[in-house]
Amino acid sequence: MKVLIIGGGGREHALAWAIAKSPLLSELVCAPGNAGMAEIARCVALDAADHEAVIAFCRDEKIDYVVIGPETPLVAGLVDDLKRAGIEGFGPSAAAARLEGSKGFTKELCRENDIPTAEYGRFFDAASATRYIERVGAPVVVKADGLAAGKGVTVAMTTDAALSAIDDIFAGKFGQAGASLVIEEYLTGEEASFFALVDGRNILPLATAQDHKRVGDGDHGPNTGGMGACSPAPVMSDAICRTAMDEIIRPTVRALAEAGTPYSGVLYAGLMITEDGPKLIEYNVRFGDPECQVLMMRLKDDILKLMLAATRGGLDKMSVHWREAAALTVVMAAKGYPGSYKKGSEIRGLAEAGADENVMIFHAGTARADGRLVAAGGRVLDVTARGATVAEAQRRAYASIDRIDWPEGFCRRDIGWRAVAREQAGGAS
Numbered sequence: 001m002k003v004l005i006i007g008g009g010g011r012e013h014a015l016a017w018a019i020a021k022s023p024l025l026s027e028l029v030c031a032p033g034n035a036g037m038a039e040i041a042r043c044v045a046l047d048a049a050d051h052e053a054v055i056a057f058c059r060d061e062k063i064d065y066v067v068i069g070p071e072t073p074l075v076a077g078l079v080d081d082l083k084r085a086g087i088e089g090f091g092p093s094a095a096a097a098r099l100e101g102s103k104g105f106t107k108e109l110c111r112e113n114d115i116p117t118a119e120y121g122r123f124f125d126a127a128s129a130t131r132y133i134e135r136v137g138a139p140v141v142v143k144a145d146g147l148a149a150g151k152g153v154t155v156a157m158t159t160d161a162a163l164s165a166i167d168d169i170f171a172g173k174f175g176q177a178g179a180s181l182v183i184e185e186y187l188t189g190e191e192a193s194f195f196a197l198v199d200g201r202n203i204l205p206l207a208t209a210q211d212h213k214r215v216g217d218g219d220h221g222p223n224t225g226g227m228g229a230c231s232p233a234p235v236m237s238d239a240i241c242r243t244a245m246d247e248i249i250r251p252t253v254r255a256l257a258e259a260g261t262p263y264s265g266v267l268y269a270g271l272m273i274t275e276d277g278p279k280l281i282e283y284n285v286r287f288g289d290p291e292c293q294v295l296m297m298r299l300k301d302d303i304l305k306l307m308l309a310a311t312r313g314g315l316d317k318m319s320v321h322w323r324e325a326a327a328l329t330v331v332m333a334a335k336g337y338p339g340s341y342k343k344g345s346e347i348r349g350l351a352e353a354g355a356d357e358n359v360m361i362f363h364a365g366t367a368r369a370d371g372r373l374v375a376a377g378g379r380v381l382d383v384t385a386r387g388a389t390v391a392e393a394q395r396r397a398y399a400s401i402d403r404i405d406w407p408e409g410f411c412r413r414d415i416g417w418r419a420v421a422r423e424q425a426g427g428a429s
């Protein structure tokens with residue numbers, strides 16, 4: 001089968017790498033892809049926001065299946081438009097993608113179905129949002145309703161910070177995504193991610209992961225798209241995974257099916273493991289980036305076959321197998337990220353750095369210029385390693401990074417610290 005992957009980050013390189021191993025695949029095309037994906041697939045320029053162009057391309061090229069990496073095309077209804085054109089796509093419809101596209105929608109769904117999550121209020125104007133803040137005080141979390149590239153959330157430790165976040169949102173900082181907002185109770189605990197495949201009705205739990213959003217060691221500094229991740233997340237014991245399935249994932253999938261908007265694709269729950277058990281922080285309707293890289297590194301099965309079962313139904317007849325081992329990925333970014341950074345600096349030494357069979361270097365923002373590999377984005381490489389433990393995977397990833405010759409790049413040196421600490425304390429895995 002001929003597959004088109006939409007996207008060009010580390011997540012999509014990991015998906016391409018995993019899909020390329022499938023016996024079902026005849027040809028792999030990526031749009032736009034990156035320099036790493038170009039080594040295993042044909043890369044083409046295609047605007048994912050132009051659904052008609054994507055459909056025309058699929059028809060010309062006889063694409064059988066479209067795998068959509070990022071959330072924006074899913075929320076914009078690319079899967080629905082492909083379906084109308086008779087083309088299968090991996091991911092939810094626009095109606096089901098509201099789980100990520102509207103925080104207010106998800107909070108209401110949680111309230112109606114008794115799904116554990118932070119207390120909240122939803123507001124369409126600044127005056128009522130302000131009155132709510134004056135009543136509940138700080139710390140509190142203010143979130144723009146729609147997609148804001150991960151920048152729409154303010155964890156406000158003071159009421160002033162909360163009020164200024166409200167002003168920013170209603171002043172149009174996030175455009176239409178800020179037409180309404182959600183104010184949430186501040187939850188404390190350890191965060192972890194839980195992934196499952198869903199075919200509308202059946203749920204196949206995948207695995208857990210933990211990411212690091214802050215740019216600096218010790219989880220300091222500004223938020224980023226993600227500076228690294230590991231899987232499994234030791235905080236997610238079997239008991240907590242069962243509770244997350246029973247109290248959060250299953251009721252969500254059931255509610256969407258009953259509403260006539262069944263969910264299909266990968267469902268990614270961001271959880272806070274509180275003293276009262278797991279609570280939902282947010283849903284994402286696609287794989288995480290960089291969590292996808294560690295999941296693909298651990299997966300033993302044919303990802304394409306699993307994705308097709310999510311699209312066509314039949315996940316109840318599927319099972320999934322993981323390497324017992326852990327995987328960890330460290331993001332190398334261009335100096336200055338998440339602020340301004342330069343593009344075009346040369347990267348050398350990847351062949352030597354990736355020589356270990358337990359290491360894969362996924363590309364994110366890379367390109368070729370006159371045969372040289374150069375940085376072409378903020379997050380540039382995802383150095384991913386397997387190990388018997390998270391600690392071993394961590395050692396391998398950093399040993400590989402130390403062989404990469406890229407003076408204009410940087411990375412955190414402590415990815416996986418929570419998982420390693422739990423491992424060393426003898427916690428669950």
Ligand code: AMP
Nearest residue numbers: 118141153155184185186187270281282
């Ligand atoms: P979100 O985009 O909703 O995942 O929020 C981004 C980050 O903000 C999360 O990964 C958490 O670290 C933090 N956050 C979001 N909601 C809450 C909450 N209710 N309590 C504490 N932290 C939160």
